[in-house]
Amino acid sequence: MIDGFIALYIFMLAAFVGHEVIGRVPVILHTPLMSGSNFVHGIVLVGAMVALGRAETGLEMTIGFIGVFLAAGNAVGGYVVTERMLEMFKSSKEKR
């Protein structure tokens, strides 16, 4: 079980990690990074899958279906646009 203080510790440490990882990022990468972090919270897909998987009534199944649909859009769309943006960042020393 992830509970009580263990949960708080995870929350606190992860928050510092997020802060540190972004802390020294140059402005030129702000847009791709926002897009990249947008992709990362696409992990909500696994939660939506579990919610749909355990849904019993018609209402729960409908909401669960919408959840998985939206989450898949978040994950896939976030990946595609981030990859497209970062693909273009090249140094002048690299061959084009």
Next chain:
Amino acid sequence: MDNASSLRWLIEASYFIAAILFIYGLKRMSSPVTARGGIVWAGAGMLVATLVTFLWPGMDNYVLMMVAIALGGTLAWVSGKRVAMTDMPQMIALYNGMGGGAAAAIAAVELFGGEDHGLTFSVLAVLGGLIGSVSFSGSLIAFAKLQGLMKSTVRFGGQQVFNLVLLAVLLVLATLIATQDSGPALIAIFFLLALVLGVTMTLPIGGADMPVVISLYNALTGLAVAFEGFVLQNAAMIIAGTVVGAAGTLLTQLMAKAMNRSLGNVLFSGFGDTAAVASEVHGSMKPIEASDAGVMMAFANKVLIVPGYGMAVAQAQHKVWELAQILIERGVDVKFAIHPVAGRMPGHMNVLLAEAGVPYDVIYDENEINAEFATADVALVIGANDVVNPVARTDPASPIYGMPILNADKARNVIVIKRGQGAGFSGIENGLFFLDQTRMLYGDGQAMASELIQAVKSL
């Protein structure tokens, strides 16, 4: 170990690996040299976590699940591949909203399911549902505004009071739902009102502030995902959601700071409310022909190019880079000077220049380049306005007073490519255009860049 517990172990181990890959990927994405690999690492983490979730014990509805993933994934894939780089901000808003909606959906399923998780978990489920819903509808409004589907600002009397009352009602409902066995009707009303709050919060915010709002909703979605992760006892969601929540909050603050606005200011007051007291600017705008401007740049030692969103709208970035290349061949020192809020998001201009093939090492940040304007022979301003307005340094009455700007006015000569004589996006007169050393090159950005190329080539 029996079968079920070894399966459980496999799932937890995979989530652990996914969490490592997410953090490592984000870390790599924060440097231009390694950024391209970063998203692939994070993507691998996502794939592992998703595949292993199919093995979760006691699940059903696999067909529905596959259909939903295929539908959502395909739509997002196609739209993500097609979207133009100029439209990137609203696309990110859309995908982010989808994530918020998914977090809210998880909360709804858990709450409607009526299983007793204990008080802490109910509170987190309800809060995650609230935040996720606001992020969902708010992001959709942001998308609609930037996409031009709706008027950019909608205000009505007592809007802020209305929003505060709505928030208060939502918090009361949240307390009721979390602490008591409330019926499905109450839960439904709760989610509906949360969606309304997202809409009414975002409606009054102007187009220029949208990037800050999108970034904020990105952070909120992360937080909602983390909360639902606690509810579902899913470590991958907790860690990834919290990391994004913290990173997104920091990113939002950085953006607001670059625009010289506080977050509260962005959310609760409309930009331009104070624009009526804009100061008077003296002097006249002096036009120049492309051929003369071309000569000026061709014989310069150092040319700094200041691109703004207008350049992207005119799709002139390819021509501008072509111009820069010819100048570089002639031995001119050419650099691009980018303001943090050039484009529609911090870094958006860099993406647009990167698309045109401009290497990132000739692109400089405001604080890296500002001292160099004094030694520049020509500052070429194309499609930028407020970010080079010296009024921001001199006139305390101006709404942009105090905003960090690019010191284009310190250059020996300034050439401004501009469509017409009107004021910019914010409606503020630009003192730079009236200076003695400034010449205006009127016309479409792309056409003017082509003419400049011709002028330089013909020498």
